[in-house]
Amino acid sequence: MTYSRRLISAGLMAAAVGFGGHVAHAARPGTTAPAFSLKDVDGKTVSLASLKGKVVVIDWANYQCPFDKMHYESGNLPALQKKYTGKGVVWLTIHSSAPGKQGYHAPADMKKENVRVKNAATYVLTDYDGKVARAYDAKTTPQIYVIDKAGVLQYNGAIDSIPSAKADTLAKAVPHGANAIDAVLAGKKPSPAATQPYGCNIKFPDS
């Protein structure tokens, strides 16, 4: 009995791993945002479950990526973080660069980097093994997710409409990310709810 049960659970696990290799559309707007629990740069554990009842915004980041550099160093992202945390939004910056890869900083260094780029998020989280990035099907830095108070993903995509690493495009671009946050705060569905994110690859660990 136990043997066969073990066999079954082994089979299920194998199946889960098989499918887990590529979880397609895990993060389509309208679906429940995948649960996660990550450490911030101070060692504090932050779980999505504990943030229920609040609008949560995630920006995937890599401070060394030219696109993030532009959005941070031009002051665009820090300004958004300030504006929306002021409106009760919980803003999470998640770093998924694996150790040894571009954008990786140990927590202590990451704290200094946060100050340097004037990050104004509620928490800056590290996802060194890239598991949460995979669960969210995150592809680029920057990439923006907006989760409503009920824990449903409402926006997944680009920060704005012009793929560029040059700050002079900011004024011309449609701010898809900010528009989505405004919509969710107003209890509406963002439009568009999904856009093609642009930027650098997320630097996953070599497998």
Place this chain on the structure above:
Amino acid sequence: MNRWFLSLCLMLAALMPLRALAAERVALEHTTASLVSEYSQIDGKSPFWVLFRLDIQEGWHTYWINPGDSGLAPALEWVLPEGVEAGEIVWQPPHRQAFGPLMNYGYSDVAYHLVQITPPKEGLTGALPLKVSASWLVCEEECIPEEAELSLTVAVGDGNVTSPQAGEIKLLVQSASLEALPVTELKSDDTSLTLRLPYQGAQPQDLYIYPREAGVIETVAAQPFDLKDAILTVRLTRGMLEVPDAFEGLLEVRDANGLRHYALTASDPTPAIASNDVGTGLWLILLSAFAGGIILNAMPCVFPVLSLKALAISRKAGQDDVHIRRDGLAYTAGVVISFLLIGGLFLLIRAGGDAVGWGFHMQSPWVVTALIYLLFVIGLNLSGFYDITLSFGGGQSLTQKDGWSGSFATGALATLVATPCTAPFMATALGAALTLPAVAALGVFAALGLGLAFPFLLLSWFPAVLRKLPKPGPWMETFRQFLAFPMYLAAVWLVWVLGQQGGITAAALVLTGLVVLTLAVWVWRRVSGGKAKAILAVFIALFSLFPFVVLTRGGDALVERTDAAFSVERIEQARAGGEGVFVYGTAAWCITCKVNERVALETAEVQAFMAQNNITVIRADWTNADPAITEWLAQFGRNGVPLYVYYPASGEPVVLPQVLTPAIVREKLS
């Protein structure tokens, strides 16, 4: 040496690559950018190619127009003298680069970006300075944005003078000009996206579809495919974004012959009628379909059948106007319903994803053979060889009772034999029908039918006109017998069509069949004895059907392909070689085509003109079904032959009218 000065110099040197000076070639940290022209001197009038080239450091890459999951395609901003225009980047087929769960589409070692520069209409003089601000992202695992200003001055003089790079650019233009495959079906559900497209190539070992828009598919997901009956089906895994209405992209195939690329285009390349103005557009199309139908009455293949009908009806003029009108209505119904039937079949096949066109039924030797028999048997009847009441014969025994069905059948017959004669108006109307929703498309077919029936309906409605026709009398028998001759000629023409499809053997078979059929009729008439005679006649008649058994569909191999046979590559090759190309769509069964060839294309005058001007003539023979030609016709919103298109060595193709004279050809091709 002043240390400050030295460090200032070093700093400046370090800044140099970032603020590169405008030049033809700029070396940056990870790429070297250069701008070259096809010609060192241009004539100042015709468009020409320039190449923005990035030589990329080993291990690094740049991106295609859809960069994949991350990255960014190069952007070019041109600064050009007034009136000079730069086209969009023409891309080379990209490669895939996988990074864990992500994939990029781009180039390593070297990336080529072709741009066509078009001088203003009034021409240029002196020199043409070209300046471009280029910015691009170059990535290894990390990404660096780079930018440069490049400039190049091209002399303007008497004619084009090739530059040392001309050969390379010509090859790149060729490798970027891909055969287009229309995506005839696009189905999507929550997770997958299934494409179907006509595909003539060998069985692929492996393939990959690059969508032109990012986010539409999961780039790393497998793309299972199936090739069956020349239809390629590929299943893609949907990405986060909505599926666009028209899927465009690039198909990369590896088969026994190596790696090939095709451009995937939306199935409807002519956005002829946007859905919101279907109203006005539709009326115009219906009207031209109606006009086209009227013109069909004068077609050599329809005229005899109609004359018969007119003959039959005038016989009754003055006797019974009500019945004449009823006949007219029945005839109209016969035509319209037949058109709707053919239209319905057409839509069914279209829904099945097959590329078909008007006159498609003439591509089957069976149908052609059946028509030959029919025309011949009618001819025999008209000649007075036998007197059985053939309902469409419209002869002696046209009673009031079978007048209904007789008129209806005449309508159906007129439709059947009219279709190969694609008149000018019909081509446009039917081309549009291809792109319309089903109901509107059927409307077009109905309008065509109404047009065909209209003159006759008019005649039957105003019997006063009929009464003006000569009084019935013995002359009618003479006229009837005379009408047999156009019938025989029409049959001869069809035998010739069949010969084109199936060769001399097929033609001989069918001619033998006709003799056997005649024998059956003769037995019927000559041999006395009720049932036995009938059985014998039917038995012999059955024998005459043997060509149907022997002639299988196709016989394509027997169609003579001259050295100017159609292929898209051929057109592109000739154009890339700086030659104009004249493509004519024709079919053995297309009378208009044959007339045009005789009076214009095959005249010594036109042939000499083509030779003098170095124009390559390509013949798109649509006698048998050929998806490549069907697709080519569709590019011009057409759905039948004739179609005459002139491709200048550069610039937009010119569509010629459907009725040609040597003068028209010369005018349009110069």
